[in-house]
Amino acid sequence: MRVGLPYIIIFSTMSIDGRIASASGFSRLSCPYDKRRQMMLRCDSDAVIVGGNTVRHDNPLLTIRDIKCNKNPIRVIISHSLKFDNSLNIFTQPPKTIIYTDKREAEIPYNAEVVTLENTSICLIMEDLYRRGIRKVLIEGGGKTIYRAIEENCFNELRVTISPKLFGNGTSLLEGKGFQNDEIKELVLYDSKVCECKNEIHLIYKKHES
Numbered sequence: 254m255r256v257g258l259p260y261i262i263i264f265s266t267m268s269i270d271g272r273i274a275s276a277s278g279f280s281r282l283s284c285p286y287d288k289r290r291q292m293m294l295r296c297d298s299d300a301v302i303v304g305g306n307t308v309r310h311d312n313p314l315l316t317i318r319d320i321k322c323n324k325n326p327i328r329v330i331i332s333h334s335l336k337f338d339n340s341l342n343i344f345t346q347p348p349k350t351i352i353y354t355d356k357r358e359a360e361i362p363y364n365a366e367v368v369t370l371e372n373t374s375i376c377l378i379m380e381d382l383y384r385r386g387i388r389k390v391l392i393e394g395g396g397k398t399i400y401r402a403i404e405e406n407c408f409n410e411l412r413v414t415i416s417p418k419l420f421g422n423g424t425s426l427l428e429g430k431g432f433q434n435d436e437i438k439e440l441v442l443y444d445s446k447v448c449e450c451k452n453e454i455h456l457i458y459k460k461h462e463s
Contacts, residue, residue, distance in 0.1 A: 258379045259390045261407060263399055264294055265426055266414040266453075272423040273396055278310060280424075282416040284450040289320060290414070291393075296322035298391040300351075300382055304398035305332030314342045315393075326391065327351060329382070330365075331373050331398060339364070353378045375407040396428030403438055404429060411440060411458045414448065 266282040267273050274280035283291065295301055295317050307313065308330055315328045328343055328350040335356050343350050343365075350365040355372050370377050375398075382390060392402055402408045413426070432438060440458035448455055 256380050257383050258376070258407070259299070259383050259388050260409050261379065261390045261392060261402070262294060262298070262410045262412060263392045263402060263408050264291060264412045265394055265399065266416055267426050268416055268418040268420045268423075270419050270421065271426055272420040273394060273426055274424040275420040276422040279420075280311065282418060283414065284416075284448060284453055286449040287414045287416075287453060287455070290455065292317050292320045292322075294391050294412070295326055296320065296324075298326045298389045299387040300327040300329050300389075301391045301393060302329040302331065302378075302398065303393050304395050305330055305334065305337070306397065307393070307395040308332075308337065308341060308343055310395075312342050314346055316346070316348070324348075327387070329353065329378070329390075331375075331378065332356075333373065335367075353381070375402045375405050379407055396424045396426060400427040400429035403427060404432075406460070409460065410443070413456050413458075415454045415456070417452050 265273055266287055268282065301315050303313065303315065316325045325348040327348060330350065330352045332352055332354050333356060335354055352365050352367045353373055354367060354369055357369055368381060379390065392398060441461055442456065443459045444457040446455050
C-alpha cells in the first residue's frame with residue numbers, strides 16, 4: 254500500500270541562461286536576500302535533500318545560518334556510489350544526515366544513517382521520509398536530482414531565483430535526457446517578485462491540479 258508523501262519544494266538559483274553552475278564549477282549566484290529566502294525555506298522544512306555530486310563538489314553544511322530558527326532540518330543525500338570523503342562538512346557537523354542508496358553490502362565509515370532501497374527513485378525516498386514523520390521537504394539540487402524529481406512528478410512547488418549572470422555553458426537547472434513532446438512539463442506561475450536587491454527575480458511555480 255502506497256503511503257503518503259511530504260510536501261516537496263524544489264528551490265534553486267540559476268543564471269539568465271538557465272545554469273546553476275558554470276562549466277568551471279562556479280555556482281555563487283545568490284544575493285544576500287536570496288540566501289535569506291533559502292534559509293527561511295530550510296527553517297520551514299523537516300528535511301533538505303541534495304545529490305551526492307553536490308556534496309562532493311560544494312561541501313555544503315546544509316544548515317540554517319543568519320536567521321533565528323529553532324531547528325536544523327535533517328540532511329538527506331542521494332548517492333549510487335557512496336564515494337565520499339568522511340571529512341566533508343555534512344559528516345563532521347550536526348545535525349543528522351541520512352544517505353539513500355541502492356548499493357548493497359557497502360562499508361559506510363561516515364557519521365550518517367545509510368538506507369538501502371531497491372532503487373533511488375525520488376518518490377520511494379519521499380515515502381520512506383514520510384514514514385519517518387517528515388512532512389515538508391526542500392530539494393536544493395543539483396541538476397540531476399531536480400530533473401529526477403520533476404521527471405517522477407514528485408514535487409509540489411518549484412521556486413527559482415534568476416540571477417543576472419550569463420554562463421554560456423555549465424550545469425542546467427535540469428540535468429537529464431530531456432522530455433519528449435508528450436512528457437513536457439508545464440507548470441502554473443503562482444507568484445513572482447523582484448528581489449529586494451532589485452537585480453534578481455524570484456518565481457514560484459506549482460503543478461497543474463489533477
